[in-house]
Amino acid sequence: MGIAPFVPGLCLAQADSGRSASEPDRRPNIVYIMTDDHACQAVGAYGHPIARLAPTPNIDRLARAGILFRESFVENSISAPSRATLLTGMYSHHHGQTTLQYGIMDTTCVHFPELLQEAGYETALFGKWHLSIEPKGFDWYDIFYDQGEYYNPVMRTPETDGAYLRQEGYATQIVTDHALAWLDAHREDGRPFCLMIHHKAPHRNWMAERRYLELYEDVEFPEPPTLFDDYATRGDQMRQQQLTIDKHMGYAFDFKVEELKDEPTLPYIRASWDLAMQTLTPEERQAWDEAYARMNRDFLAQRPEGRDLLRWKYQRFIHDYCRTIRSVDDQIGRVLDYLEAHGLAENTIVVYASDQGFFLGEHGLYDKRFMYEEAFRTPLIMAWPGHIRPGTECRELVQNIDWAPTLLDVAGVVPPASMDGRSLVPLFGNGRAKGWRRALYYQYYDYPAVGNVRLHYGIRTDRYKLIHWYGPGEAGDPDIDCWELYDLKRDPHEVHNVCDDPHYRKVRARLEAQLNRERQRIGAE
Ligand code: CA
Numbered sequence: 125m126g127i128a129p130f131v132p133g134l135c136l137a138q139a140d141s142g143r144s145a146s147e148p149d150r151r152p153n154i155v156y157i158m159t160d161d162h163a164c165q166a167v168g169a170y171g172h173p174i175a176r177l178a179p180t181p182n183i184d185r186l187a188r189a190g191i192l193f194r195e196s197f198v199e200n201s202i203s204a205p206s207r208a209t210l211l212t213g214m215y216s217h218h219h220g221q222t223t224l225q226y227g228i229m230d231t232t233c234v235h236f237p238e239l240l241q242e243a244g245y246e247t248a249l250f251g252k253w254h255l256s257i258e259p260k261g262f263d264w265y266d267i268f269y270d271q272g273e274y275y276n277p278v279m280r281t282p283e284t285d286g287a288y289l290r291q292e293g294y295a296t297q298i299v300t301d302h303a304l305a306w307l308d309a310h311r312e313d314g315r316p317f318c319l320m321i322h323h324k325a326p327h328r329n330w331m332a333e334r335r336y337l338e339l340y341e342d343v344e345f346p347e348p349p350t351l352f353d354d355y356a357t358r359g360d361q362m363r364q365q366q367l368t369i370d371k372h373m374g375y376a377f378d379f380k381v382e383e384l385k386d387e388p389t390l391p392y393i394r395a396s397w398d399l400a401m402q403t404l405t406p407e408e409r410q411a412w413d414e415a416y417a418r419m420n421r422d423f424l425a426q427r428p429e430g431r432d433l434l435r436w437k438y439q440r441f442i443h444d445y446c447r448t449i450r451s452v453d454d455q456i457g458r459v460l461d462y463l464e465a466h467g468l469a470e471n472t473i474v475v476y477a478s479d480q481g482f483f484l485g486e487h488g489l490y491d492k493r494f495m496y497e498e499a500f501r502t503p504l505i506m507a508w509p510g511h512i513r514p515g516t517e518c519r520e521l522v523q524n525i526d527w528a529p530t531l532l533d534v535a536g537v538v539p540p541a542s543m544d545g546r547s548l549v550p551l552f553g554n555g556r557a558k559g560w561r562r563a564l565y566y567q568y569y570d571y572p573a574v575g576n577v578r579l580h581y582g583i584r585t586d587r588y589k590l591i592h593w594y595g596p597g598e599a600g601d602p603d604i605d606c607w608e609l610y611d612l613k614r615d616p617h618e619v620h621n622v623c624d625d626p627h628y629r630k631v632r633a634r635l636e637a638q639l640n641r642e643r644q645r646i647g648a649e
Contacts, residue, residue, distance in 0.1 A: 149244070152508065153472040154318040154531055155459065158210070159452055160203065160252055160327040161492065162478035165348075166449055167503045170194075173346045174484060178446035182457035183505065186476055190507025191516040191552060197564050197584070198524045201480040201492040201499045203271075204229075204254050205569075206524060207322075210479075211235040211260075213528030213543030215565070217648055222569035226256035234540055236528035237261030240318050243537050248306050251299040251322035266302050268295070272324040274331035274448070275403040294333045295324045296448070300455040304462055311466060316535070321459070325448040326482075328490075329377050329400055332447035334408060337415035339450055345442045350617050352431065353487040357621040359606035361578040361593045366390065367483075367491040369441060370434045379440045380416045383424060392574065438485045445484065473508035473534050477527070486617070493577040495566045495591050496618055500584070508534070511552055518555035521564050521586065522548055544646065562586070565642050572598040579604075581648065583639040587613050590623075590635040609635070 165172040168180040169187035198206050200216040208214075208221035212233045216222040220230035237247045238261030246263050253259060253267040266281045269288045277295045278288035291298050303321045310317060332339065351369075355362040366372045374393035376385035377400065385397055404412060428436050456476065463469040481501040483489035492499040504522065506512060525545030532539045533547035550557040567581035578601075582591035591608040609623040609632050622628045642648075 149314060149316055150471065151245075151316040151536055152511075152534055153316050153468060154240075154245075154475070154534065155321070155463070155472055156318070156475045156477075156531065157321045157323070157456060157459065158476075159323045159325060159449075159478045161480065161482045162326055162449065162452070162503060163482035163484050163498060164196075164501050164503050165484050165498065166326075166446060169505065170503065174442065174446070177343050177345055178340055178449065180449060180453045182453045182460060183476055183503075185460065186456070186474055186507045187505045189509070189514050190474070190505060190512045191518055191555065193504040193506075193518045193522050193548075195519050195521050195586075196477075196502055196504035196523075197500050197521065197566070198480045198502050199564075199566055200568055201494065201566075202568070202570055203252075203479050206479040207252075207254055208233075209524050210527055211237070213525055213539065213545045215525060215544050215646055215648070216567065216569065217646075218542075218544060221255065222567075223573065224570060229255060229257055231257050234542060235260045236532050236539075237318060237320075239532055239537050239540070240535055243535060244315055245535060246310055246313060246315050246317040247320075248303070248310075248317070249320040249322065250303045250306070251295075252324055253322070264306060266299075268324065271327060273400070273403045274324060275408060276405065277324070277403070294451065296333065296451040296455050299323060300458055304459070307462065307466075307468075311468065318531070318535070323452055323455075325452050326445050329396065330441070330444035330448050331400065332444060333451045334411050336447045336450050337412065338419065339447045340443050341419060343443070345439060345446075347435065347438060348484065348486045350487045350619060351434065351438060351485045353619060355487070357619070359593050359608065359621075360602065360604055361580070361606070362487075364576055364578065364601050365489075365494075366574075366576040367493070368488045369437050369485060369490050370488060373437065373441070373490065379437060380444065381420050381423065382413070382416070383420070434488070441490060442484055470509050473506060473511070473531075475527075475531070476503065476505040477524075478502045491575055493568055493570065493575055495568065495580060495582050495584075495589070497612075497616075500566060506530075506548075506552075508552070513552075513554070516552070516555050518548075518551050520551055520556065520560045521562070521584070522551070523564050563638060563642065565639075565646060565648065567648060571595065572601075576601070581639075581643070582608075583635060583642055584612075585635070585638075587611065588631060588635055589618070590632065590639055592639075607632075 164170040168175040168184040204224045205216045205221050208219045212219045219233050241261045249262045249265040252272050259265045269278045274295050278290050280288045374389040375381045375387045377393045377397035480492045481499045483498045486498045529539035529543050529545050530548040533549045564584045571579050579595040580593045589610045593604050593606045596603050607623045608621045610618045
């Protein structure tokens with residue numbers, strides 16, 4: 125991206141006032157790119173060792189050109205709630221989409237693209253939607269069915285009358301193709317645009333693009349220090365959850381060992397493998413089978429056990445996960461190149477985010493849902509020449525409730541009072557702002573559900589995290605009511621719950637009071 129003269133974080137809500145009809149519309153374009161389950165540990169710019177072995181040069185290019193939010197979090201670490209929060213700027217309990225269940229979102233909430241559209245923006249959305257309500261505020265959209273598929277996904281537009289049509293190719297590329305084709309058709313319209321590109325990758329079950337099926341095969345990724353976490357200081361929720369790499373992933377669906385597809389596993393996993401394989405064309409299936417036959421040969425001959433088996437599973441999982449991210453990074457590069465080639469880069473804010481973070485083997489886990497760091501965090505990068513100083517790092521606590529107010533502010537639209545978050549524009553100057561928030565609230569509601577993660581809520585400051593696990597048990601689980609407290613400065617990997625440690629009595633009392641005040645302030649239940 126080019127570098128224009130730097131304008132420190134200013135109140136942009138007035139930026140467009142006084143523009144007459146004869147003047148060109150210089151309001152910035154917005155390109156918002158979001159992946160699904162992309163952990164900070166696998167984004168090069170965040171500096172984790174995994175990303176040194178599986179780099180993301182195009183996402184890093186964006187970070188170098190703009191601002192990297194080091195302390196970026198979600199308020200409810202799972203897809204549909206996070207997507208509803210992106211659109212509304214609200215906590216889950218305010219927009220109603222607290223879980224993955226369809227039909228529960230408050231349909232009267234204002235979505236930020238509606239306000240952009242009213243203000244004269246052209247708006248479009250491509251890729252994963254994952255909400256049961258119709259997209260609101262978009263001139264055009266082309267969206268996946270449900271979670272979407274990696275290969276030959278079905279998609280629908282406003283013109284297909286609700287019908288999903290199969291698209292030929294790999295999802296990450298298809299979504300980008302459609303987005304760039306839309307830009308081709310609209311970039312000369314003279315109106316600013318908001319283009320949202322929502323990838324399926326790197327969501328489970330991590331099906332790599334054909335040319336990347338064997339990428340990184342010679343690489344051994346570092347194991348996280350908590351891969352063999354025994355949960356010694358934790359409550360019962362960790363013994364009830366079903367999200368471990370060791371016990372709760374499927375040989376075929378997750379690890380791509382077709383030969384072992386009938387090994388005992390959670391029932392939904394077996395059926396999911398068959399559905400995933402049905403999306404491949406015969407040629408794709410042949411390439412797939414040949415690649416995994418080569419990669420599975422040693423494993424099937426040796427059949428490791430115990431810790432070695434978990435190590436093998438971790439490696440296979442992280443390899444496939446990073447393979448899908450390689451395609452994402454390629455396609456982000458295409459978008460950035462397009463903006464530069466067509467003179468759009470100077471006046472466009474580009475945002476990169478994920479709908480939440482993900483465990484890459486930390487605590488022996490995959491998936492999200494928990495308030496533990498790797499799932500609670502989410503990557504967030506923004507670049508905007510002339511308004512964000514290249515290479516800025518922000519260590520203030522930011523959350524996905526802030527994203528809608530930020531994009532409205534950037535466009536010169538005053539965020540409505542209904543939004544819980546606040547614009548991040550004041551942080552664009554040097555990553556700091558006076559009077560910024562001191563704590564984040566989190567709540568998870570999706571129980572009973574896949575993963576069997578118990579209900580919890582909590583508060584996180586720059587140093588501590590207090591979590592309350594609560595609620596009646598379902599299907600044989602006992603009721604639960606327990607607390608966890610982590611000192612993130614001394615215990616960044618969250619393995620020492622100090623909730624009952626007398627040294628932390630005052631800290632706990634202070635955090636409990638803070639948590640109660642926060643719950644009252646935002647009306648959490
Ligand atoms: Ca997700």
